[in-house]
Amino acid sequence: MLRASARACSRRLHDALTINAPLILSSTQARHASGHSENTNTFIKEALRELEYPEKLQRLLLTPQREVLVELVITKDNGEIETFNAYRVQHDDSRGPFKGGLRYHPHVDLDDVRSLASLMTWKTAVMDIPFGGAKGGITVDPKALSERELEKLTRKLVQSIKDVIGPLMDIPAPDMNTDGRIMAWAFDEYSKHQGFSPGVVTGKPVHLHGSLGREAATGRGTVFATRELLKHTGNGTIAGKTIVVQGFGNVGAWAAEIFAEQGGKVIAVSDAEGAVHNESGLDIPALRRHLASGSKLSSFSEGTAIDKASILSLECDVLVPAAIGGVITEDNADSLQCRFVIEAANGPTTPGGDQKLRSRGIEVLPDIYTNGGGVTVSFFEWVQNLQNFRWEEEDVNRKLDRTMTEAFAAVWATSKEKRIPLRTAAFVKALERVTRAHIHRGFD
Numbered sequence: 376m377l378r379a380s381a382r383a384c385s386r387r388l389h390d391a392l393t394i395n396a397p398l399i400l401s402s403t404q405a406r407h408a409s410g411h412s413e414n415t416n417t418f419i420k421e422a423l424r425e426l427e428y429p430e431k432l433q434r435l436l437l438t439p440q441r442e443v444l445v446e447l448v449i450t451k452d453n454g455e456i457e458t459f460n461a462y463r464v465q466h467d468d469s470r471g472p473f474k475g476g477l478r479y480h481p482h483v484d485l486d487d488v489r490s491l492a493s494l495m496t497w498k499t500a501v502m503d504i505p506f507g508g509a510k511g512g513i514t515v516d517p518k519a520l521s522e523r524e525l526e527k528l529t530r531k532l533v534q535s536i537k538d539v540i541g542p543l544m545d546i547p548a549p550d551m552n553t554d555g556r557i558m559a560w561a562f563d564e565y566s567k568h569q570g571f572s573p574g575v576v577t578g579k580p581v582h583l584h585g586s587l588g589r590e591a592a593t594g595r596g597t598v599f600a601t602r603e604l605l606k607h608t609g610n611g612t613i614a615g616k617t618i619v620v621q622g623f624g625n626v627g628a629w630a631a632e633i634f635a636e637q638g639g640k641v642i643a644v645s646d647a648e649g650a651v652h653n654e655s656g657l658d659i660p661a662l663r664r665h666l667a668s669g670s671k672l673s674s675f676s677e678g679t680a681i682d683k684a685s686i687l688s689l690e691c692d693v694l695v696p697a698a699i700g701g702v703i704t705e706d707n708a709d710s711l712q713c714r715f716v717i718e719a720a721n722g723p724t725t726p727g728g729d730q731k732l733r734s735r736g737i738e739v740l741p742d743i744y745t746n747g748g749g750v751t752v753s754f755f756e757w758v759q760n761l762q763n764f765r766w767e768e769e770d771v772n773r774k775l776d777r778t779m780t781e782a783f784a785a786v787w788a789t790s791k792e793k794r795i796p797l798r799t800a801a802f803v804k805a806l807e808r809v810t811r812a813h814i815h816r817g818f819d
């Protein structure tokens with residue numbers, strides 16, 4: 376097996392493609408060395424030490440299969456040309472087509488996308504859905520673009536990567552600052568080139584081959600995940616628990632709403648601009664209506680505006696980071712006053728932060744499991760697209776519940792059996808499944 380692994384490693388040596396790269400350089404090219412992939416690899420290596428896999432196999436599992444870098448050019452509404460860096464990293468497709476979201480954010484860089492692509496491989500494996508892992512992104516502040524510019528940029532991205540995505544190859548989806556509207560443009564642009572292909576992206580609007588339940592799925596899955604953790608640790612149910620949510624976008628707002636529906640007391644939430652607190656529990660539907668009307672979180676009259684940086688250190692039962700990566704670190708982990716960290720965001724805890732939380736006995740439910748509800752319902756959407764069929768929302772939610780519950784049971788059992796933290800257990804389970812797929816498929 377070792378010799379086979381070695382051949383596989385050389386086959387999969389870093390394959391960086393540069394396509395469609397114009398010579399015009401842009402002001403958006405500043406790169407932030409995020410260090411995210413090093414953090415992700417630290418967690419994976421901890422699990423690999425448990426498994427004692429040979430080094431060549433470890434390299435195969437850590438190395439992305441393909442990294443695509445493109446330069447996108449658009450004419451802005453004012454007639455000026457602007458260019459943007461964009462990425463698609465395809466980490467592993469041994470278990471099925473590459474799968475993962477598209478992020479539009481000014482801090483997106485190759486290292487960030489590489490880390491997120493790797494997390495997708497382990498996430499689809501933990502959830503046991505038949506996909507691999509990928510992620511894409513554009514280095515852009517979407518708030519600085521008009522709707523028309525955003526559409527052009529999305530269409531340019533699809534034109535640039537259309538040869539490496541597809542319903543049976545690589546299936547993008549929403550992530551930070553991307554939504555059903557952007558997925559609809561991506562589906563339309565891809566279909567212009569390759570013929571009608573609803574299965575090329577998931578997270579599409581429901582009226583355009585999207586799935587009922589996908590929009591809320593990551594938040595809903597986060598609540599199912601929390602329910603399982605509370606149950607298995609002997610801490611009862613969500614009802615009555617105090618909950619703090621960092622990030623009030625797709626994932627955070629749906630999670631907060633469903634926590635509240637189940638009797639949880641969501642005492643504070645934040646977004647990129649501010650935070651709001653109410654010890655008696657915020658009225659989440661009212662807060663969502665307040666934001667939808669264009670008002671700011673901090674001006675919500677049924678709560679008190681607080682400094683958004685202080686949200687992580689509020690006293691609560693359950694802290695849910697649901698925004699960006701790297702927010703719980705060695706430097707601030709001592710200030711947390713929660714019993715459980717439920718990682719709805721990707722990569723919210725650095726390895727240093729994780730060690731501190733462990734030593735303080737704060738239980739962390741890892742991202743590759745907690746936020747797996749999104750890609751799970753993306754899988755359901757893809758299945759519906761391939762069948763040209765529509766499932767009822769209750770059916771989607773029931774299947775999501777079952778998938779989250781079964782995945783939890785597998786991670787929990789591994790954690791107990793090997794006496795390792797839940798994060799390491801989730802990676803161990805995922806690594807075993809991906810490795811088994813590689814071995815069964817062969818390397819030549």
Ligand SMILES: NC(=O)C1=CN([C@@H]2O[C@H](COP(=O)(O)OP(=O)(O)OC[C@H]3O[C@@H](n4cnc5c(N)ncnc54)[C@H](O)[C@@H]3O)[C@@H](O)[C@H]2O)C=CC1
Pocket residue numbers: 549550551552553593621622623624625626627645646647648683697698699700719720721746747749750
């Ligand atoms: N959308 C999805 O289905 C999935 C998303 N995720 C992860 O969940 C996280 C959130 O994603 P979405 O909700 O889709 O994004 P989104 O763009 O809908 O919302 C992001 C939210 O985070 C806030 N935010 C940004 N920077 C912040 C900061 N420094 N402090 C506090 N809040 C901040 C934004 O204001 C916004 O409220 C990301 O880490 C994403 O990768 C994971 C799995 C699936």
Ligand SMILES: O=C(O)CCC(=O)C(=O)O
Pocket residue numbers: 474475476477498546547548549550577578721746747749750751753
């Ligand atoms: O729905 C999907 O395919 C992937 C969502 C995503 O990007 C993630 O889980 O981080």
